[in-house]
Amino acid sequence: MSTAVTLSAGLLIGGELTTRAAGGLHQHVQPATGQPDFTVPLAGASDIEDAVHSARDAQRAWMSLTVDRRRDMLIDLADVVHDRLDELALLNVHDYAVPISFAGTGHMLEWFLRHFAGYVDKPHGISSPVNASFDVNLIEREPYGVVGVITPWNGALAVAASCVAPALAAGNAVVLKPSELAPLAALRFGELCIEAGLPPGLVNVVPAAAEGGEALVRHTGIRKIHFTGGEATARRVLAAAALDLTPVVAELGGKSANVVFEDADLDVAAAMAAHQGPLMQSGQSCACASRVLVHESVYDAFVDKFLNTIGGATVGDPLDPTVVFGPVISEESANRILGVVADAVSQQAGELLVGGNRVGGELAGGFFVEPTVFGDVDNGSALAQVETFGPVVSLIRFRDEGDAMRIANDTPYGLNAFVHTRDLTRAHRVARQLEAGSVWINQISLMSPQGPYGGYKNSGFGRTGGLDGLHEFTRVKNIRIGMG
Incomplete structure (x- = not known):
């Protein structure tokens, strides 16, 4: 460097x-x-x-x-x-x-x-x-x-x-x-x-x-x-x-929900979910959307786009302007995050779709942990309830709007929530139901001096x-x- x-x-x-x-x-x-x-x-x-x-x-x-x-x-x-x-x-x-x-x-x-x-x-x-x-x-x-x-x-x-x-x-x-x-x-x-x-x-x-x-x-x-x-x-x-x-x-901290409805622009939603989830600061952000809730009718299509976006992210020297994914902060953090992944696998909290390992090769000396995605995660599991503070994301299916709101609010945290939908009426309706200090509609977390920012609950x-x-x-x- x-x-x-x-x-x-x-x-x-x-x-x-x-x-x-x-x-x-x-x-x-x-x-x-x-x-x-x-x-x-x-x-x-x-x-x-x-x-x-x-x-x-x-x-x-x-x-x-x-x-x-x-x-x-x-x-x-x-x-x-x-x-x-x-x-x-x-x-x-x-x-x-x-x-x-x-x-x-x-x-x-x-x-x-x-x-x-x-x-x-x-x-x-x-x-x-x-x-x-x-x-x-x-x-x-x-x-x-x-x-x-x-x-x-x-x-x-x-x-x-x-x-x-x-x-x-x-x-x-x-x-x-x-x-x-x-x-x-x-x-x-x-x-x-x-x-x-x-x-x-x-x-x-x-x-x-x-x-x-x-x-x-x-x-x-x-x-x-x-x-x-x-x-x-x-x-x-x-x-x-x-x-x-x-x-x-x-x-x-947070365990923010990113809710993707069936009418969402899936390309945009997948790109934003990848950025707001495992990629931005390698998931080491209080604003990390580590729970991605997807309507069952578009779940498979979304997962393909989401994984393709993550797979295309360049990993490497943080001073390289083409790199978008860097290391975690320390050896201790890397080991802790890998322990979370191992526990989730052993407890069958969800299906490990990608990642879960230390990055090797020329980056092996650094503290790089692969972007990691679990599918069909149980929202009651530790994986979905405890803040990981690393590049680990849970994908969760939901049936309808009521189911999505129940899952999204079923967490001790309430810093951010994210919603992807083209339906303006729905956007207003669910924003008022989400227990979070900030709700971002078709948008990533962008703090501005004009907008108050802070949390609900823990x-x-x-x-x-x-x-x-x-x-x-x-x-x-x-x-x-x-x-x-």
Whole structure:
């Protein structure tokens, strides 16, 4: 793989990059090769203390600026990000080996910054009359102060877009904790904040493992936490935050249903299902549509098209622009995913149609697991109910609309749902029946700054994006002025 960008990590605190490591060191391993490539200094409790202190000072400086100045500075940051899109994409590849063809989450970061910059100078409160009085009654929205944002390894820039942009627009400072598995793009974003002229310390970036993450969540100077990640870690975050009653927004996993009705364009549905299922980020996405529900009358035709699409996907070096399928994040993940496949086979959860093995040959040194598809899966099986977080997809037949809705909602998760149909009336009807925070009709998951995104059930609570996403980073104050 090319090293056209600098592969060095550190902690960005108060506008200064340091390689001190109170939390120790982590040896990063490139998933495409299985070889170590750079060392990651990890934040410990003392580093988190410094980052929060720096953020407090920077937040005061940020709020001392007029709204038009803050708005323009966020737009300046969006311009700087725009000029570095290629660099940020390359850093994503080196972080977690996402193919360069899918690595452009810097575009998303630019869009969210521009969108939320527009909210900085817009009204954030209202006035309201009150009973039996002519008092002046003001309802205002204020920033929390310093917020902590914990990102997953598979989407640091996407979370920076959906969380850091509205947090800054609302007037907060941010301590951003990327995973030790993928720190580079997040650190570069922090540096771009300084280049754009934001107050040093307004965005601190502290790669950390469990020790640093717990110190961040437990710090009394952190007024709100936004966590994106897995359900098990979320429970630990919530338990730690509960000690000081720190509010938490959580975007968690999913076992999303992709419902293909008999009137769907099967070519389009198969292509989108392949992308949204095993191919995009090798299935390592909370938005992965890992359960594909297909009407029994078109099941066989759909399966042929679906498998042909997957079979035509190019696997290889993530820096090759023709490659669409890359490795999973680690040896541990590869072994875990292969264990899920083995268990599904032994439990006869469905028929293994394709995949299920480690990719060999010249890619054997990396953590490549073949796109894997099971047919006629029992929706009650572990294969269909437990998030795999890998390139493993279950195909499930359904009889009619009611059967499809029953199966789709029969899961503890509810982040996304997908529907393919040409019938607009049906699209509206089933969208309201699906228990999911986002429903995508004839479309893949495309987060936008205008649309609120978040989960139902065990997929989390709270929203990013849209006015709801902005309000997550504000708290409401009522001011009443007596008029005699």
